[in-house]
Amino acid sequence: MTRKVNPITLAVVRGVLETTQREMTLTLEKTARSSVFNVAHDYSNAIFNHRPEMILQGQDIPIHLGSLIPAMKFVAAYFGDDIHEGDVIYHNDPGSMGSHILDCCMYKPVFYRGELVFWTVCKGHVTDIGGPVPAGYNPDAKEIYAEGLRIPPVKFWDKGQQRKDVVNFYLANVRSRRDQEGDLRAQLGAVTVGERNLIALLDKYGVQTVRDCIDELMDMADRHMREIIGAIPDGTYSASAVLEDAGHGFGDITISAAVTIKGDECAIAISSPPQIPYFINSYEGNSISGVYLGLMMFTQVDPPYNEGLYRCITVDLGPKGTLCNAVEPAPHVNSTTTPMETLADAVRLALEKAAPERAVGSWGHASGINIAGVDARNNEEYVTMVLASLISGAGATAHMDGWHACGPQCCFGALTSGDIEILEYSYPIVIHRYGLVQDSGGAGKYRGGCATEWEVEPIGHEMTVVSFGEGRKYASLGANGARNHVLDSKLARIDLKDGEKVTETLRKNVVLKIQDGQRVSAINPGGGGWGNAFERDPEQVASDVRNGFVSFDGARKDYGVAVSPEDFSVMADETKRLRAAAI
């Protein structure tokens, strides 16, 4: 095998690219204002080459896995020759490959001796993007125009000069201007740090060597993915997954994937019903992320990640105007969680039919709440997505139980919830409970991870609670024969409480107003299990009961294991009887 690049230089260049991406991330995370940036890690920093191909993406949130690739190409093509040193471009428009309008992306072309060599890119979920509902999720929107501000590719800096009028135009259209200005600076810091590091890399090795190394890195990723795909028997494998209605009157929606493997190439075709006047339609850029998430859950590829990985993959999202290939004027803001997770499940399930040994339980889909109100302490308005309320259970794998409190699937462990004291200091609330939910993990030989419950009460004001997401009707999918018998506790729901007493359990998306003394408890779904639950080691079941992850009743019904209430030991005879009866 002949190599045009020195393998050592190659490894060093790879290291520098990773460090650069890391430092971009650090800059953003430590300085941003939006908690969705700095706590949720709902951002993505990437580096593109001059073509522009994505040469490195961090292990940030999977929502952005695929969408950056077409978005960057669109932005570069849009400006064509009109790209200059010192330009900084901003963009969020799903109509031009953005994910959803809350994900605002900054692109900085990097020039070296007058030549465009790289792009540094920083995309993040901002606090607010205007429109009728704070934080951007407007369930009543029938069209994208009613959701917030769309930003087609626009220059915020032109040859090093800030276009104050344009930036002001943007800021005038969004809430909490102070935070938004801070976030813009944080993004600019990130892309600038990236630019500096890349220029130093070029100083050291020269443009040609660096370019050769990067091409080789992408070829390597390509070869690696082809090896995985090539090991799957040829054929077409199909599967579908259901996106539940969640009480909005559109009924259940089925998304299907047909995966055709031919040699070391893989074609993924999606079909979904026509788009609907409700905010869960997904435009092209976002849907590509959903497809890639399914692919990554299946292939479990280790970093580094670059565009080469996807060279042997083709994606057909189905006809324009369908739910997963939406077009104007479809409303879409809730598309990065729902239906992306369902789409990812469909793709993964299809692939798993071809290689069942790689099957995994699905992770709890996103289900959570936003809260808003006026803080009586300083008369300031507040609004926030409660990230903690989203932290669902992870799916079990062929090797182990799912992690508790690690979801949702669309974030795959990248999300963090804020500390409860930081939240109570920032907002006029009491968090009465933040804990794991009994019997919520999917039953299986390996158990799905437990869901979490987040219970809040306002202090001294009326609080608006907006719920979103799904997982309230169908539990997370188990793998390899995993089945649930105790179902209710595995589903997401919203409990409305008067003090400690539940007054109503809601399984649809709602907007509520609550007062002091009232509470809302947001419960998300647990993860899917793996394998036959009746083959789970009874001692492990007993340990789960002892630790409260599973109830006595859950142990009997889901696992066929009788656990002694005296000392949490396995009651062997009873267990034998229960398990025999199930066969």
Next chain:
Amino acid sequence: MSKRFRLGIDAGGTFTDFVLADEQGQVRLFKATSTPDDGTKAIADGLKQISEALGLPVAEILNNADLLVNGTTVGLNALIQLKGVKTGLICTAGHEDSLEIRLGHKEEGYRYDAKYPPATMLVPRCLRHGVRERVLSDGTVLTTLNEDDVRAACERFRAEGVEAVALSFVWSVANDVHERRAAEIVREMLPDVYVSVGVEVFPQMREYTRTSTAVVNAYLGPVLERYVRRIDDFFVGLGVTAPIRYYQSNGGMAARDVMVSRAVNAINSGPASAPTAGMHVAGPLGIENIITVDMGGTSFDITLTKDGKTNLSKNIDFLRYRIGTPMIQVETLGAGGGSIAWIDAMGLLNVGPQSAGANPGPVCYMRGGELPTVTDANVVLGYLNPSYLLGGRVKIDGAAARRAIEEKIAKPLGISVEHAARGIFDIVNNNMVNGIRRVSVERGYDPRDFVLVGAGGATALHIASLAREIGVKKVLVPKLASGLCAFGQILSNVKYTKMSACPMRVGPHADWERIDQRFHDLEREAIGALQAEGFETKDIRVERSIDMRYLGQVHECTVDIATMSVNAESFKEIRRRFDQRHQELFTYCEPDGVVEIVNIETTVSGVVPPLKTASVASQGASAAAPVKEHRNMVFGHGAAIRSVLAPVYDGEGIEPGMQLTGPGVIEEITTSIVIEPGWVASLDASGVYVLEDKQVAAVSSGLASVEEAVAA
């Protein structure tokens, strides 16, 4: 601290190091094989060696010595091996699971990994007991403490045989009445149990961090307590009457009882003395900005000291457990002599983090190791002697190292063995450079303003290359490098860090008195403790800092304010420093933005008198450096490598004034120093090698530094 000797004992995993300094500044290093089951056996062994070397009875040495013990590995190993005690947690009802939710995060690098397990719980869910009580963020009580709940928890713990109890209530930092009352009940009901109270261990905002810190402290407390008791008994048995001090992760010593009640504070004390040792080495040369690098068999530790001051880190994940208490900021990487070179699924060459460790060790050690390591590469490159190490105590097989690199790396990549070996060398260097960037560039410092100080046996093979890679022109390697950390410990002050949560938005009605009073209260406590230990007021030093942020940010930025009082006037200067620090770290600041104060912290030190520095004798500058032999060594990068016949100098015979021009290698018994082409080495009278990059047009630093980047 005014006795004839200072004796530091550092119980490491493999060796227990003994550093003995006398009044003249003569420093000697002794090593005994560690005895993890009973650390006093290794200590007895070491004391015997010292006694023989000095020709004095053990009792006489001990009674004339200030004694310091670092039991770092006791707590550290208990945490690594999960061998702490059975621990229970009492917390606010509804918040029993914050420890297990871990803010919902999965560590980076394992995003799609189907086999990466969650962290093992130090307190399983069945031993986490919620009690009814609630305090709000402003300190008001929403629900009074239900004492029966606490008693019920104690009954449970008694039945379960729990040995330690952690208590951590929501907002105990705003009002600690409930938490302290509950602790009182626990102490009453379970008098033999170790009690760890959140507000005492980590009195700052962040419930998860505080709970986790209190739990780690409880989990390790009895282990450390037993260790300390055994050490105490041992020394008392030898007739020692003076109190023994212990070493902490904050880079200072602590009295025995303080150490026992704050076991968590010892968790990473091993490398924490590197800055003190480094400053002692650099001080005589007039250097105040240093980065210490310590490469051992499996890991590489980095610390940074600027203007004589070392940053501390708080609220970090250590071995997957969140720890709040301040520790000397140490960046640790899996890069050592034993790090294994391998080719990944995509065909890229990687080095580490897997290590061959001490067993089987590198291939050349002939202990059954088959995978090529960094040490094997160093042998092939001619930097290490191909037939023995440690002055002949360890025999090695250079040919085996060569074969392993050829088969496992060179052939698969289609390159020569020398290319492969230098490639391994370059890649592990690159990993280390990235680590150095994390402590420097990422924290707002330009590494080119620093001097590298080498500690540990393997570091000096790589240090000049690391320096060139980051643009550093000067490097220091003490003859004592392999025992430098143990040495640093006996130079350290007694140091107590006190913290408090003081959340406050800064505005016209800011309550400055409250903050200033809080500082005074914290300091009074610590000063009292130091005075009780015999420190005079003039030897007690106070350093304050404030954690601040712009309104709306989640992360704080620590601003050092020395001994400044806090009031409306002085805050202008504090504010200026905050903006400046934010700019350094993150490329921008907002001088007009609203800021808030989150936490305050003050470190009170009892200053230990400096050690004298002994001089290395010199016969006169004219003598030529003693050359043992010439060896083929490989230098250069990538395709442009070359083999040269270069001298190997005998460290024993090198004197101040001699100039050693690279390429070449200096062999000391416990360390070998590579002088890269273009570098010149000389020995300072203080026993420190100074390596300098004399290349005129030095290769530019690998990466730019993050400085002010944005003029937004």
